[in-house]
Amino acid sequence: MTGRRQPDPGTVDRSIEGRIARLLGIGTFASVVMLAIGGALLLASGGSPTDTPPAFDLTRIPAQLAALEPAGFLWLGLVIVIATPAGRVAAGLSGYARSGERAMASVALLVLIVIAAGVAAGLAGA
Numbered sequence: 001m002t003g004r005r006q007p008d009p010g011t012v013d014r015s016i017e018g019r020i021a022r023l024l025g026i027g028t029f030a031s032v033v034m035l036a037i038g039g040a041l042l043l044a045s046g047g048s049p050t051d052t053p054p055a056f057d058l059t060r061i062p063a064q065l066a067a068l069e070p071a072g073f074l075w076l077g078l079v080i081v082i083a084t085p086a087g088r089v090a091a092g093l094s095g096y097a098r099s100g101e102r103a104m105a106s107v108a109l110l111v112l113i114v115i116a117a118g119v120a121a122g123l124a125g126a
Contacts, residue, residue, distance in 0.1 A: 016095030020088055027084030031077045038073030045070060086115050 042049065047070060054071045058079070064072025093108035 016091065016098075020091045020095070023087055023091055024084060027080055027087065031080040031084065034073045034077030034080060038070045038075075038077060041068060041073060042070035086112065089115070 039049070053074070056075055058075075061072050061076050061079075065076065089108050089111050093105055093112065096102075096105035096108055
Protein backbone atom coordinates (compact mmCIF):
# COMPACT_ATOMS: atom_id res chain seq x y z
CA MET A 1 0.00 0.00 0.00
CA THR A 2 1.38 3.40 -0.95
CA GLY A 3 0.58 6.72 0.59
CA ARG A 4 1.67 8.86 3.43
CA ARG A 5 3.16 7.00 6.35
CA GLN A 6 1.63 7.88 9.70
CA PRO A 7 4.17 9.17 12.23
CA ASP A 8 4.88 7.00 15.23
CA PRO A 9 3.12 8.23 18.38
CA GLY A 10 5.62 9.91 20.65
CA THR A 11 7.72 11.21 17.76
CA VAL A 12 7.45 14.97 17.32
CA ASP A 13 7.57 16.09 13.71
CA ARG A 14 10.77 18.16 13.52
CA SER A 15 9.43 20.21 10.62
CA ILE A 16 6.75 21.68 12.90
CA GLU A 17 9.52 23.02 15.14
CA GLY A 18 10.97 24.89 12.17
CA ARG A 19 7.56 26.30 11.26
CA ILE A 20 6.98 27.40 14.85
CA ALA A 21 10.40 29.07 14.95
CA ARG A 22 9.59 30.94 11.71
CA LEU A 23 6.18 31.96 13.09
CA LEU A 24 7.77 33.37 16.24
CA GLY A 25 10.47 35.15 14.25
CA ILE A 26 8.02 36.67 11.78
CA GLY A 27 5.65 37.71 14.57
CA THR A 28 8.45 39.35 16.52
CA PHE A 29 9.83 41.12 13.45
CA ALA A 30 6.38 42.32 12.33
CA SER A 31 5.51 43.67 15.77
CA VAL A 32 8.82 45.51 16.09
CA VAL A 33 8.38 47.04 12.63
CA MET A 34 4.82 48.18 13.40
CA LEU A 35 5.82 49.63 16.76
CA ALA A 36 8.83 51.41 15.23
CA ILE A 37 6.73 52.92 12.44
CA GLY A 38 4.07 53.98 14.95
CA GLY A 39 6.68 55.53 17.22
CA ALA A 40 8.33 57.39 14.35
CA LEU A 41 4.97 58.69 13.10
CA LEU A 42 4.04 59.74 16.62
CA LEU A 43 7.25 61.72 17.05
CA ALA A 44 6.99 63.20 13.53
CA SER A 45 3.47 64.44 14.27
CA GLY A 46 4.64 66.19 17.43
CA GLY A 47 3.00 63.66 19.73
CA SER A 48 4.55 62.25 22.85
CA PRO A 49 4.67 58.69 24.15
CA THR A 50 3.27 60.04 27.42
CA ASP A 51 0.10 61.37 25.74
CA THR A 52 -3.09 59.49 26.52
CA PRO A 53 -3.50 56.91 23.74
CA PRO A 54 -6.74 56.58 21.83
CA ALA A 55 -9.01 53.77 22.96
CA PHE A 56 -8.34 50.37 21.42
CA ASP A 57 -10.79 49.52 18.65
CA LEU A 58 -9.77 46.61 16.46
CA THR A 59 -12.19 47.66 13.72
CA ARG A 60 -10.52 51.09 13.38
CA ILE A 61 -6.98 49.80 12.87
CA PRO A 62 -7.24 49.37 9.05
CA ALA A 63 -8.50 52.94 8.62
CA GLN A 64 -5.81 54.24 10.98
CA LEU A 65 -3.14 52.39 9.00
CA ALA A 66 -4.48 53.77 5.70
CA ALA A 67 -4.44 57.29 7.15
CA LEU A 68 -0.90 56.73 8.51
CA GLU A 69 -2.10 57.45 12.05
CA PRO A 70 0.46 56.40 14.66
CA ALA A 71 -2.20 54.74 16.82
CA GLY A 72 -3.00 52.20 14.10
CA PHE A 73 0.60 51.05 13.82
CA LEU A 74 1.10 51.00 17.58
CA TRP A 75 -2.11 49.02 18.22
CA LEU A 76 -1.34 46.59 15.39
CA GLY A 77 2.15 46.03 16.79
CA LEU A 78 0.67 45.26 20.20
CA VAL A 79 -1.95 42.93 18.72
CA ILE A 80 0.79 41.01 16.91
CA VAL A 81 2.86 40.78 20.10
CA ILE A 82 -0.13 39.32 21.93
CA ALA A 83 -1.25 37.01 19.09
CA THR A 84 2.17 35.50 18.33
CA PRO A 85 2.36 33.20 21.39
CA ALA A 86 -1.22 32.03 20.79
CA GLY A 87 -0.23 31.23 17.21
CA ARG A 88 2.69 29.22 18.55
CA VAL A 89 0.34 27.20 20.77
CA ALA A 90 -2.02 26.61 17.82
CA ALA A 91 0.88 25.42 15.67
CA GLY A 92 2.00 23.15 18.49
CA LEU A 93 -1.51 21.75 18.78
CA SER A 94 -1.50 20.94 15.09
CA GLY A 95 1.91 19.29 15.27
CA TYR A 96 1.08 17.25 18.36
CA ALA A 97 -2.24 16.13 16.89
CA ARG A 98 -0.59 15.01 13.65
CA SER A 99 2.14 13.13 15.49
CA GLY A 100 -0.33 11.32 17.73
CA GLU A 101 0.70 13.07 20.95
CA ARG A 102 -2.81 13.18 22.42
CA ALA A 103 -1.78 14.34 25.88
CA MET A 104 0.25 17.27 24.56
CA ALA A 105 -2.43 18.13 22.00
CA SER A 106 -4.95 18.22 24.84
CA VAL A 107 -2.73 20.52 26.88
CA ALA A 108 -2.27 22.84 23.89
CA LEU A 109 -6.04 22.86 23.31
CA LEU A 110 -6.68 23.74 26.95
CA VAL A 111 -4.15 26.57 26.75
CA LEU A 112 -5.93 27.93 23.66
CA ILE A 113 -9.26 27.72 25.49
CA VAL A 114 -7.81 29.70 28.42
CA ILE A 115 -6.41 32.31 26.01
CA ALA A 116 -9.76 32.59 24.22
CA ALA A 117 -11.57 32.93 27.55
CA GLY A 118 -9.17 35.68 28.60
CA VAL A 119 -9.67 37.55 25.34
CA ALA A 120 -13.46 37.17 25.61
CA ALA A 121 -13.43 38.40 29.20
CA GLY A 122 -11.24 41.35 28.25
CA LEU A 123 -13.48 42.32 25.35
CA ALA A 124 -16.61 41.96 27.48
CA GLY A 125 -15.15 44.25 30.11
CA ALA A 126 -14.00 46.84 27.57
